[in-house]
Amino acid sequence: MRLTVLGSGASYPGAGRACAGYLVQEGGATVLLDCGNGCASNLARAVRPEDLDAVFVTHAHPDHFADLYALQAALRYAPDGPAPSVDLYAPGSVRDAMLAPLSDRGRAEMLEAFVGHEMNHGEPIEAGGLAIIPWRAAHSVETYALDVRGSAGRVFYTSDSALTDEMALFAAGADVLLADATLPEEYAGRAPHMTPREAGVLAREAGTRTLVLTHLWPSIDRSVAVADAAREFGGRIIVAEEMLSIDLAEEA
Ligand SMILES: [Zn+2]
Numbered sequence: 263m264r265l266t267v268l269g270s271g272a273s274y275p276g277a278g279r280a281c282a283g284y285l286v287q288e289g290g291a292t293v294l295l296d297c298g299n300g301c302a303s304n305l306a307r308a309v310r311p312e313d314l315d316a317v318f319v320t321h322a323h324p325d326h327f328a329d330l331y332a333l334q335a336a337l338r339y340a341p342d343g344p345a346p347s348v349d350l351y352a353p354g355s356v357r358d359a360m361l362a363p364l365s366d367r368g369r370a371e372m373l374e375a376f377v378g379h380e381m382n383h384g385e386p387i388e389a390g391g392l393a394i395i396p397w398r399a400a401h402s403v404e405t406y407a408l409d410v411r412g413s414a415g416r417v418f419y420t421s422d423s424a425l426t427d428e429m430a431l432f433a434a435g436a437d438v439l440l441a442d443a444t445l446p447e448e449y450a451g452r453a454p455h456m457t458p459r460e461a462g463v464l465a466r467e468a469g470t471r472t473l474v475l476t477h478l479w480p481s482i483d484r485s486v487a488v489a490d491a492a493r494e495f496g497g498r499i500i501v502a503e504e505m506l507s508i509d510l511a512e513e514a
């Protein structure tokens with residue numbers, strides 16, 4: 263299983279970066295987790311957009327779905343002709359938010375590009391041979407963490423979430439924990455996100471091997487983020503970067 267970071271930024275992309283987006287590939291499976299600002303461009307550096315088996319959007323904040331519009335255009339105007347519809351798994355609020363700013367024609371095009379499916383807490387979804395289990399996260403709107411299980415490993419993506427005991431249970435035993443690490447430590451508890459140190463607590467409690475700090479505030483000092491996480495977690499810590507790939511077979 264290969265995880266590729268398409269966007270590591272929180273809320274808005276810093277210079278040269280993109281917002282939330284992660285590509286998971288295993289065997290023939292090609293799945294996109296979130297599609298924030300700038301992800302469609304980085305996605306096309308890794309795969310043909312028309313080869314996606316499914317797109318998962320964790321919640322209705324624009325930094326997690328804004329590039330669905332770009333992805334729709336990439337599918338519609340694919341070099342070999344319009345691509346078949348792609349399955350889009352998301353809370354119903356994402357569908358509403360995605361369609362809200364569009365004309366009737368724009369809505370019709372989005373609904374043609376994406377076949378919408380609801381996601382429900384704890385109910386596994388099969389996509390291209392991977393099993394993806396949504397777990398409810400602790401954020402300001404309905405949000406799901408995504409637990410991606412394949413034959414060659416398991417990636418747990420917290421999406422945007424505060425630190426909770428429940429999240430550590432959901433993530434227990436994952437090979438790679440891809441964790442919200444938005445807030446500098448002095449902002450701990452002031453927004454429904456984790457700090458890098460809290461991401462370290464989660465990694466330790468979940469017993470994961472590798473922690474990837476992501477959804478980073480554009481001005482955060484990334485070396486301080488690693489040091490903060492290392493105060494709590496003794497395993498491998500990686501800071502997400504656009505186009506960084508982690509091969510889970512090599513993690514084992
Ligand atoms: Zn976010």
Ligand SMILES: [Zn+2]
Nearest residue numbers: 321323401422
């Ligand atoms: Zn959010």
